[in-house]
Amino acid sequence: PFPTPEAAERKLLELANAIEPDHAGRLSVAIINRQFREASGSYEQYGAAVKAAFVHGWITLHPSGAYLSFTQAGAERFA
Numbered sequence: 221p222f223p224t225p226e227a228a229e230r231k232l233l234e235l236a237n238a239i240e241p242d243h244a245g246r247l248s249v250a251i252i253n254r255q256f257r258e259a260s261g262s263y264e265q266y267g268a269a270v271k272a273a274f275v276h277g278w279i280t281l282h283p284s285g286a287y288l289s290f291t292q293a294g295a296e297r298f299a
Contacts, residue, residue, distance in 0.1 A: 221260030
C-alpha cells in the first residue's frame with residue numbers, strides 16, 4: 221500500500237496532524253495506528269514510519285509508548 225518507507229512516514233504524519241491532541245499536546249498511538257492500518261498500511265510499515273519520523277526529529281515518543289507528540293520541526297511541516 222505504501223511503495224516506500226518515505227510514503228508511509230508521510231501518511232503517518234498526515235494522520236497524526238489530523239488528530240486533536242489531548243490537553244498535554246499528546247496524540248494517541250492507538251488511534252494513529254488504527255487509522256494507518258485502515259489506510260492499508262501494515263504493522264511493519266507503521267513501526268518503520270514511527271521510527272523514521274522520530275529519527276528525522278518530527279515526533280517524540282512518550283516514555284509509556286502510548287502517545288507521541290510533534291516536535292516544533294514536525295509541527296512546522298503543517299503550518
